[in-house]
Amino acid sequence: MPRSHDARLLRGDGRYIDDIDDTGVLHAAIVRSPQAHGRITRFDASQARAHGASVLVLGPDEIREVAGPLPLTWQLPGQHLSSIELAVDTVRYVGQPIGIVVAPTRALAEDVAEMIQVDIEPLPVVVTLGDAIAADAPLLYPEHASNIAGEIHFGTPVDALEAALAASAHVVEREFTIQRINPSPMEPRGVLAEWIPSIEQLTVHASSQAPHLVRQELSAALRLRADQIRVVVPDVGGAFGAKTTMLADEALACLAAKVLGRRVKWIEDRTENLTACYQGRGQRARCRLGLDADGHFTALAVHILGDLGALLTTAGSGPFQVAALTVEGPYKFEAAGASVTAVFTNAVPTGAYRGYGMQESAWIRERIVEEAARELGRNAVELRLLNMIGPDDMPFATHTTLAYDSGDYPAALRRAAEIGLQRRRPSTDRVRRGVAVTANVEVTGFAPSALLQALQIQWSGYETGTVRVNDDGSVTVFSGVNSMGQGIETTLAQIVADELGVPIELVSVQLGDTHTAAFSNFSSQASRSLPLAGAALIAAGGQMRDRMHRLAASALGVVVEDIKQDGLVFEARSVGSDVTWQQVAHLGWMGWGRPDAERIVLEETVSFDPPGIAYAYSAHGAAVAVDLDTGKVTVEEYWTVNDSGVLVNPLIVDGQIIGGVAQGLGTALLEEACYEPETGQPLATSYLDYVLPLSEDMPDVTVEHMETPSPHITGGFKGVGESGIQPPAATIGNAIADAVPEIAAGLVATPMSPSCIWTLLAAADMTGDR
Numbered sequence: 130m131p132r133s134h135d136a137r138l139l140r141g142d143g144r145y146i147d148d149i150d151d152t153g154v155l156h157a158a159i160v161r162s163p164q165a166h167g168r169i170t171r172f173d174a175s176q177a178r179a180h181g182a183s184v185l186v187l188g189p190d191e192i193r194e195v196a197g198p199l200p201l202t203w204q205l206p207g208q209h210l211s212s213i214e215l216a217v218d219t220v221r222y223v224g225q226p227i228g229i230v231v232a233p234t235r236a237l238a239e240d241v242a243e244m245i246q247v248d249i250e251p252l253p254v255v256v257t258l259g260d261a262i263a264a265d266a267p268l269l270y271p272e273h274a275s276n277i278a279g280e281i282h283f284g285t286p287v288d289a290l291e292a293a294l295a296a297s298a299h300v301v302e303r304e305f306t307i308q309r310i311n312p313s314p315m316e317p318r319g320v321l322a323e324w325i326p327s328i329e330q331l332t333v334h335a336s337s338q339a340p341h342l343v344r345q346e347l348s349a350a351l352r353l354r355a356d357q358i359r360v361v362v363p364d365v366g367g368a369f370g371a372k373t374t375m376l377a378d379e380a381l382a383c384l385a386a387k388v389l390g391r392r393v394k395w396i397e398d399r400t401e402n403l404t405a406c407y408q409g410r411g412q413r414a415r416c417r418l419g420l421d422a423d424g425h426f427t428a429l430a431v432h433i434l435g436d437l438g439a440l441l442t443t444a445g446s447g448p449f450q451v452a453a454l455t456v457e458g459p460y461k462f463e464a465a466g467a468s469v470t471a472v473f474t475n476a477v478p479t480g481a482y483r484g485y486g487m488q489e490s491a492w493i494r495e496r497i498v499e500e501a502a503r504e505l506g507r508n509a510v511e512l513r514l515l516n517m518i519g520p521d522d523m524p525f526a527t528h529t530t531l532a533y534d535s536g537d538y539p540a541a542l543r544r545a546a547e548i549g550l551q552r553r554r555p556s557t558d559r560v561r562r563g564v565a566v567t568a569n570v571e572v573t574g575f576a577p578s579a580l581l582q583a584l585q586i587q588w589s590g591y592e593t594g595t596v597r598v599n600d601d602g603s604v605t606v607f608s609g610v611n612s613m614g615q616g617i618e619t620t621l622a623q624i625v626a627d628e629l630g631v632p633i634e635l636v637s638v639q640l641g642d643t644h645t646a647a648f649s650n651f652s653s654q655a656s657r658s659l660p661l662a663g664a665a666l667i668a669a670g671g672q673m674r675d676r677m678h679r680l681a682a683s684a685l686g687v688v689v690e691d692i693k694q695d696g697l698v699f700e701a702r703s704v705g706s707d708v709t710w711q712q713v714a715h716l717g718w719m720g721w722g723r724p725d726a727e728r729i730v731l732e733e734t735v736s737f738d739p740p741g742i743a744y745a746y747s748a749h750g751a752a753v754a755v756d757l758d759t760g761k762v763t764v765e766e767y768w769t770v771n772d773s774g775v776l777v778n779p780l781i782v783d784g785q786i787i788g789g790v791a792q793g794l795g796t797a798l799l800e801e802a803c804y805e806p807e808t809g810q811p812l813a814t815s816y817l818d819y820v821l822p823l824s825e826d827m828p829d830v831t832v833e834h835m836e837t838p839s840p841h842i843t844g845g846f847k848g849v850g851e852s853g854i855q856p857p858a859a860t861i862g863n864a865i866a867d868a869v870p871e872i873a874a875g876l877v878a879t880p881m882s883p884s885c886i887w888t889l890l891a892a893a894d895m896t897g898d899r
Contacts (some may be wrong), residue, residue, distance in 0.1 A: 130623065132619045147319060148363075148364075151321070153391075156233070158230045158241070164809075169217070171246065172227070172228065172247055176244040176246070182240070185385055185388060186228065189216045195388060196216070197352060199213040199350050199377065201441055201443055202445075203447045205445065208441065208445070208471075210278065215350060215381060222438060222478070224405030227247070255276065255474055256806050269475065278473055281450065282466060282467070283450075283529040284466030290466050291430070294419045294430060300417055301420075301497060301504055302417045303416055303496065305414050309436065310795075311402070312370055312406070312483070314613075321394045322393050324386045331351070331387060335379065338365070339652035340362050341648055346443075358643070360642075366613075366614065367613060367614050369483040372613065400815065404811045404814055406477070407480040408802050409481065410448075410479070416430070417430045417431075427463045431453065431468070433467060433470070434470050434472055437478065438476045439473065441478070448482070450486065452487070452489040454486075455490040456529070457527045458494045462528065466528060481654060483789065484854045485654075487572065488856075491855045491856050492862070496859050496862055496863065499873075510542065517568070519537075519539055536746050538570070541835060544835075545769070548770075552768070556868070562752065562868055563865060564751070564864055564867055565750065566748055566749065567748065568856075569747050569748070570744055571656070574839070575590070575656070576590045577742070592609055592610060592649055592736070593648065597731060598673060598731040599714065599718075600717075601715070602635065602697070602714040604635050605636075605637050607640075608666065609662070610652050613653060615653070616781040617638075628671055656848025657848055663843075664737040665735050677710070677713055677714075678692050680723060681708055684708050686701075691703045699713060739842060743839035743842050745772060745848055749860045751767050757890055757895055758896065758897060759887065760885070765828055766829060767829070768833070769856075771834055773848065773849040774847035775838050782832075782834075789851060792853075797862065869890070
């Protein structure tokens, strides 16, 4: 079934932040730091304030008087920062917001901002992880005596890991790096905020994944009660993690609206998006894999250095922790553990990005397994199967305490390997070809409230769904999850229509308004929307169906067991009479003829708190061609065998997987947000510098499905939104290693760009230049 909103969007009838009527709206421009590290010694806005177009100018001193910091939700043990200051005296990355200007147009606001004279006393800059942890490193927060924000270890204790490695017949060691990524949604971030002084009400239209979290953050920063803030999310043109939280620039625009008592709009431009929006990934990991003489995995030890950037975001070190927690993947180890060290650098802060730590763990794990097979002269698929968790092992507990619920991991890998045999093509003199398959397990439907409480993560793990039958028989569905282009409106409507037994055209799904949506400050991230909201709506829909049957029985004067529903008609089989769905709905809202104990309002609300995490899994395969003269890697074919439990809409699922593969290919071969190491200046400031995959870079993607229902989720659903993005970097890297084994040991960093591959080929004397 096609997505219900596609026709509207294709006609150009989308309603994004910048489409909202801006009559009488003022426009904001953000004043940003031009330096990566330094103390603000002067913020002189006198000329700017004197300009006739200037409506408001706020600098650090003014911001401090009227606003507090933004709160954080996930913190490391020993973490010393617990919030994000809006009033900044020391800048720590290029692009950091330090002030805001409001004027009648964006162009005027930017012109006025240029008049502000800012003096910054330079401080030493540290950009790379290695430099940041050096003994003599410049400190971003000297009061804390280190650039290390915090550390944590998961799994087998370090001493036991070292002993297991020492006892192993073989140990393979590599250091793997994954670059910083810009999420690059088609629609950048933006807010339109209005403060009405007479009723003390702030309404914020935001391009966001989590409107209730935005309300919480604004409540803290603007010193307002939650009931004074309404957050409304219109159409969202992609998010990919970049819109899970409110950033300082967005909060400043809302603050300006409150100060002025006016409507204020701020829309991020693409340069701001590439240089100041939170980025994803950015880590370096030392990995050691131990094996016995027969090839069984004895130990896996990983130490992750995570690049936080200049400050901790709402997600903080969460992606690095998830990488550590998921590093074991679908394999058995006698001992396994991972440590995380989160490090500050003078670069844009990192946070959530699609895949959230699991692309990183797949890159580490699947590359080290491939390298082990190469060094031992073993078939990589057979080595994986030898060590793989089987269906009879379920449920299975990893050393890092993940509790896998269901699945047949070997079956997915075998099928992917079968496809790989069919896709293998011969090499030519100067073009080498290779094929590889990888395996992955992913966290979806995150997470039980008890787990979040134990970890002290300030997110609501449950989801609530409401099904309302209106007096004309139409059905309105409310949920705390949100749409950002993934088609959740369609799948939730399908679920409710199926539960009620009515045509889907009768069902309207309302999302993204804190005045009507159920509370969810986690909302749409972590592949949780369909599993958790869907489970809640199955229960709510079932309760509403039963109520409609009871009302129909009362209207027809029969017992409920005598009622048969055929679409929009209820029939009393014993007497041969019937009543329509619309008639029953009208009677219900009138309060007529209902059973004595029956409530009047035709509305059912259910909260679903999952008893456990739903683990989806997949096996990916890639066929690549490597040009030995240029270093260019072409992904000629790609395939995936995926198990996301029960599928509600296979068309949407395939779209999610293929889109994820495209982003994974970008990570593998093209994209990188990098900085000049001496100054901290961003080097990728436009799409001339930051290279995204084009249609010509994408191969045909074959998607096959297995179906193992999750025992933890009503309906058997598992998440799928991040499945496609996690294995491609490792899969493509392994295929390159298969094509050119001479450079396999050097394939330890992404992106594996033409210059990177050519450098490795040159070192192996394979470029033909010597």
